[in-house]
Amino acid sequence: MKQEYDVIVVGAGPAGSTCARYAAAQGASVVVLEKDRDVGMPVRCGEAVSNRSLEKIVDIDPRWIAATIRRFRLVSPSGQIVEPDLGGHGFVLERRLFDYDLARLAVEAGAEVHTKSYVDGLLPSENGWQGVALQWKGERREIRGRIIVGADGVESRVGKWAGVDTTTHMRDMETCAQMTLSNVDLEDDACEFYFGNDTAPMGYLWVFPKGNGMANVGVGISGMASKQRAAIRYLKDFIARRFPGAGVLTTVAGGVPCAVTVDTLVKDNIVLVGDAAHQVNPMSGGGITSGMFGGKMAGEAIARALAREDLTLLQEYPRQWEKDIGAKHRTYHRMKSAVYKFPDETLDDIARKVLALSPEKRTIWGVFRTALRHQPALVWEMVKVFGLGR
């Protein structure tokens, strides 16, 4: 590890590795500091992505794909099943391999990656920050950097140290428990989502196939619901009911910040990407590809700012985020806030109404339109922001 870099990236998740890759591509010296002893582990994720988003951001390696998804099955509290037309397909990834390869791509572009590197503070300078303090393999170190990227995930502290409020409100924190199961009997091309107050209050429970009789099964509930009963209890109940004979290969906890993106993505020479910046899609809780988009935009802006010796060019990143994704995520957040507290009767009523739609209207958007039919202003906003309905 050197004592000085152009760019220090804290965190080697999808957002940090992608940012490092694009920042290094134009010749900047980039280091990624990861606290864990390995990249990509443990996996705290449902691992589902849409093919359209993924292929836009990276060349897909078939080794990453555990299952190809062609159907969504939404299950209402009383057990009605809605299968909306996806209009595309999705993947369940093998994130152990995926995250690792994203870090490799960063290294191939010229970045260094160091594991067992726990960053625990910023080093102040006259007009911003001049580096980070870290514990590296148990040893205290300080390294200097011209730009510091907080890609430190849901547990992010880099932004807070720089004075950006990145605290997630309890209501927006989806607290999760997830297991990898074996010996389960599932269709390999269908993702299942379960809703309802007894299963996943203010959230959902997912069953995603991973091939070879394996499944990624997890639940995310709002912090507000978790006050009464923790996520792990909902998951254990469900698995005992639905998969009594399954083997449990992993059990992990996790948190997803399903909030509006932080409004300060760049402050002085500090840049925030991924979960650290709340770039998760707040409706679905999916943050793999949106964090990578944030990472790419940030990395490209960093490369330009360094090449022209002008840090004000970092501001291109928030501008591009707002244009491409920011406005959509705000609408998703409003949609989530409208639907996530629906009582079971309302959810069952929505399922009934969607099942009564003609098959060509039974799409994901058809489901949302039905769910939000009492909020015409929000439906109109959806139509406008996502360019639907013509």
Next chain:
Amino acid sequence: MLLIEIKPNTCDFCGCCVGVCPEDAIELQEAQISIIEERCTNCAKCVWVCPFEVLLFNKPQKTKAEA
């Protein structure tokens, strides 16, 4: 006085609690977690969001004079 307690050997180090902590009062390493007593205000948000119920809120014991 710190009223939050972390049950030993049960934490999964997921960071959910760190994400909601308004005081930046939790230190989380790969397999080590601790609460920074000087910063913690005992707001208990970390206790409520923990997916594994690893954090506990110990109600303050009333002293005889208060009771």
